[in-house]
Amino acid sequence: MNDQRSYAIVLKVSAHGESDKILSLYSRDLGKISVIAKGAKRSQKRFVNKLELFTCLRIFCRPPKRGALYFLSEAELINAHLTLRTTYPRYVTATFINELIQLFCGEQDPDPTLFTLLSWALHTLNQGMSPAKTALFFHFRLLDLCGYQPQIDQCRSCGRTSEQSTGFTLHPGSGTLLCRHCRPPSTTSSFTLTVQTLKFLHSAQQMELEQLNRLQLPLATIYQTLGVLYHYSRHLLQQDIHSWKQLLLLKS
Numbered sequence: 001m002n003d004q005r006s007y008a009i010v011l012k013v014s015a016h017g018e019s020d021k022i023l024s025l026y027s028r029d030l031g032k033i034s035v036i037a038k039g040a041k042r043s044q045k046r047f048v049n050k051l052e053l054f055t056c057l058r059i060f061c062r063p064p065k066r067g068a069l070y071f072l073s074e075a076e077l078i079n080a081h082l083t084l085r086t087t088y089p090r091y092v093t094a095t096f097i098n099e100l101i102q103l104f105c106g107e108q109d110p111d112p113t114l115f116t117l118l119s120w121a122l123h124t125l126n127q128g129m130s131p132a133k134t135a136l137f138f139h140f141r142l143l144d145l146c147g148y149q150p151q152i153d154q155c156r157s158c159g160r161t162s163e164q165s166t167g168f169t170l171h172p173g174s175g176t177l178l179c180r181h182c183r184p185p186s187t188t189s190s191f192t193l194t195v196q197t198l199k200f201l202h203s204a205q206q207m208e209l210e211q212l213n214r215l216q217l218p219l220a221t222i223y224q225t226l227g228v229l230y231h232y233s234r235h236l237l238q239q240d241i242h243s244w245k246q247l248l249l250l251k252s
């Protein structure tokens with residue numbers, strides 16, 4: 001059977017036996033897949049310095065005869081994204097981005113737009129965009145691509161917009177807004193979005209990826225918004241996002 005070719009980002013690497021590696025990849029044409037790289041630990045020319053976390057590769061692989069493990073025949077390095085492994089805040093942020101992909105994406109369900117978003121996020125982070133901002137833009141746009149974009153235009157109960165009211169909260173079950181007049185008294189502050197944040201998110205929804213770096217928001221507000229998206233996603237996924245705690249610690 002002929003090899004399939006695609007571009008892929010390395011999400012996870014683990015040793016397998018004496019000399020092999022198993023990798024989880026997000027590839028443009030095959031979606032999230034697991035591959036085995038035979039002999040990768042013996043530093044053969046084929047794989048040396050390529051099968052590292054966060055690298056972008058051109059891959060050549062054979063689909064499995066049975067099971068779900070592809071056979072990686074060859075890999076070409078497209079971008080090493082080196083600083084994502086050598087700079088702690090970037091490492092933590094890239095780990096968070098990878099974890100979101102692993103949690104939100106099913107196996108072998110390709111989405112080239114999502115691949116573009118993931119590549120953009122790791123590339124931009126490697127080039128020096130603020131870790132918090134990268135995490136926020138990535139998380140927000142990922143929710144959109146997965147069909148969970150929060151509805152942030154107006155209060156879902158009374159229709160007041162961000163010009164007409166303040167103190168909005170995101171309702172995690174529906175991903176819609178409630179204004180301070182309509183939200184139940186028990187609503188926790190974990191879901192609060194200020195008017196300034198709503199405007200920022202509106203812009204982030206509409207802008208091209210390459211323009212996002214122009215958007216400015218105070219760091220404290222970025223973290224507060226990341227917190228809202230974290231709680232919303234945890235509700236959607238019904239499980240925790242483990243790297244969130246490390247990402248939060250970068251704030252201090």
Ligand SMILES: [Zn+2]
Pocket residue numbers: 155156157158159160178179180181182183
């Ligand atoms: Zn309302």
